[in-house]
Amino acid sequence: MRAVRLTEFGKPLEVQEIPIPDIGEKDLLVRVCAAGICHSDAHYRAGRSAMGRMPITLGHEVAGVVEKVGAQISSHNVGDRVCLHYNISCGECEYCKAGNDQFCAAVRMLGHHVDGGYAEYIAVPARNAIPLPEEMPCQEGATLMCASATALHALSKSRVKEGETVAVFGVGGLGMSAIQLAKAAGADKVFAVDIQLDKLELASEYGATPIDASRMDAVEEIRKLTKGKGVDVALEMIGLRKTMEQAIDSVAYLGRAVMVGLNQQPIEINTYMQVLGKEAEIIGSNDHLLHELPLLVDMRRRNILDTSRVVSQTIPLDADKINQRLDDLEKYTSDVRMVIVP
Ligand SMILES: [Zn+2]
Ligand SMILES: [Zn+2]
Numbered sequence: 001m002r003a004v005r006l007t008e009f010g011k012p013l014e015v016q017e018i019p020i021p022d023i024g025e026k027d028l029l030v031r032v033c034a035a036g037i038c039h040s041d042a043h044y045r046a047g048r049s050a051m052g053r054m055p056i057t058l059g060h061e062v063a064g065v066v067e068k069v070g071a072q073i074s075s076h077n078v079g080d081r082v083c084l085h086y087n088i089s090c091g092e093c094e095y096c097k098a099g100n101d102q103f104c105a106a107v108r109m110l111g112h113h114v115d116g117g118y119a120e121y122i123a124v125p126a127r128n129a130i131p132l133p134e135e136m137p138c139q140e141g142a143t144l145m146c147a148s149a150t151a152l153h154a155l156s157k158s159r160v161k162e163g164e165t166v167a168v169f170g171v172g173g174l175g176m177s178a179i180q181l182a183k184a185a186g187a188d189k190v191f192a193v194d195i196q197l198d199k200l201e202l203a204s205e206y207g208a209t210p211i212d213a214s215r216m217d218a219v220e221e222i223r224k225l226t227k228g229k230g231v232d233v234a235l236e237m238i239g240l241r242k243t244m245e246q247a248i249d250s251v252a253y254l255g256r257a258v259m260v261g262l263n264q265q266p267i268e269i270n271t272y273m274q275v276l277g278k279e280a281e282i283i284g285s286n287d288h289l290l291h292e293l294p295l296l297v298d299m300r301r302r303n304i305l306d307t308s309r310v311v312s313q314t315i316p317l318d319a320d321k322i323n324q325r326l327d328d329l330e331k332y333t334s335d336v337r338m339v340i341v342p
Contacts, residue, residue: 002342003119004319007055009047012323013118016055021115021123028076028126029068030084033138034314035117035340036061037322038146042329044112052113059117059340060086060110063132063141073126082129083141083297084122085290086110091127102287117142118322120342130293133301139314139339140307143173144296148307151177151237152296153288154260155185158233162186165231167211167222169193169247170238170261171203173337177305178235179208184304191231193218193246206306222250230255239263248274248282256281317342 001020004013023029041058043049063083066076076082089096089104096104110116110124132141151174160166166182168175171192176199182190183206192203193211200210211221222231230252236244239261248257248269255278269275275282299305315321317340325338 001120002317003057003115004317004322005055005057005118006045006051009045013045013058013319013326014055015317015319020121023068023070023123025070025072026125026127027070027123028066028073028082028129030062030064030082030122030124030129031067032062032064032117032119032122032342033081034063034142035059035342036139036143036146037325037329037338037340039329041111042326045326046330049112052108056111057115057117057119058111059119060112061142061146061339062086062110062117062122063138063145064117064122066129067121070126076126076129080129081132081134081138081141083132083145083293084110084117084124085128085130085293086116086145087287087290088114088125088128089290091125099289099291101290118317118340120317127290130297132297136297136301139341140300141297142339143337144300144307145293147173148177148300148305149288149293149296150174150260150285152181152292152299154178154235154258154285155181156292157283157285158235158256158258160185160187160233163188164233165189165191165226165252166233166235167191167193167231167247167250168203168208169218169234169236169243171199171208172237174260175235175237176202176206177307178237179203179206180305181299182233183207184299187233189225191222191225193243202309219246219249226252229253232256233258235260237261241265241267248280251278251280253278254280256283258283258285260285313338314341316340
């Protein structure tokens with residue numbers, strides 16, 4: 001089969017002819033019908049993250065059709081349409097049993113530690129394959145598996161309740177899903193904070209109140225719009241020091257600030273003013289969980305979550321085109337979401 005692979009850090013991905021993977025008794029062989037190109041793939045190509053093997057097939061946002069079923073598997077059949085949870089965990093340790101599979105010591109990620117979906121076929125444990133409803137295009141199934149899933153996990157960590165107010169800092173793919181999921185959870189008002197007008201416009205189409213942080217102080221504006229109280233939940237989706245501090249500053253008494261964007265830089269917190277005095281919480285949200293994905297797919301199926309505007313271009317399994325896209329992502333020149341259709 002053909003696979004587009006990382007062979008050396010900092011070099012363009014290459015197309016290679018490799019054998020169709022063998023599967024174990026609890027695995028599936030899936031014929032890939034869509035694989036999303038994610039910003040993290042640009043980081044992997046550049047060598048900013050250690051990979052589980054080299055060469056490796058990239059691609060962790062994958063949907064496809066079951067081609068072969070392992071001997072012990074009765075949950076899936078040949079021909080089933082599925083989308084794939086990208087974290088492969090053991091299923092048996094204390095974390096996996098409690099549903100916190102992101103902390104499994106054996107966790108390996110598709111397209112990062114093991115071969116991913118920039119290929120004609122992929123092998124995965126059957127428990128990682130979530131049924132994809134007939135009416136949902138493959139491309140949407142694939143892209144749900146990353147940003148939208150991470151947004152759902154962040155909202156679950158925030159414990160948002162009906163009637164509460166939410167502020168989303170950064171309304172790219174992650175934030176746009178978070179706005180819709182917050183509304184679906186019954187949030188009374190959702191504020192979208194960004195500096196890009198086109199994103200703020202789309203955010204307001206999804207029912208958010210836009211706050212243009214290039215023109216005003218986001219925290220002051222949130223206070224003004226909440227009669228001085230602040231929001232019950234603030235979600236930080238960017239990973240910038242400034243927006244992390246703003247998210248913490250914007251919460252009300254008993255508010256929860258959830259950190260989702262990645263940043264290694266420390267921030268300063270005034271414990272009394274920002275946390276203790278308000279009984280506020282700063283919550284970390286890391287990735288997402290296997291058991292959250294069927295719920296997410298169902299929310300998409302019921303149109304609670306609209307991701308139809310997320311995928312805007314498809315390309316074939318072509319190394320040059322994929323490298324070009326990764327170059328664009330390195331330069332942050334494009335918000336277009338691209339999906340490989342082999
Ligand atoms: Zn991704
Ligand atoms: Zn485990």
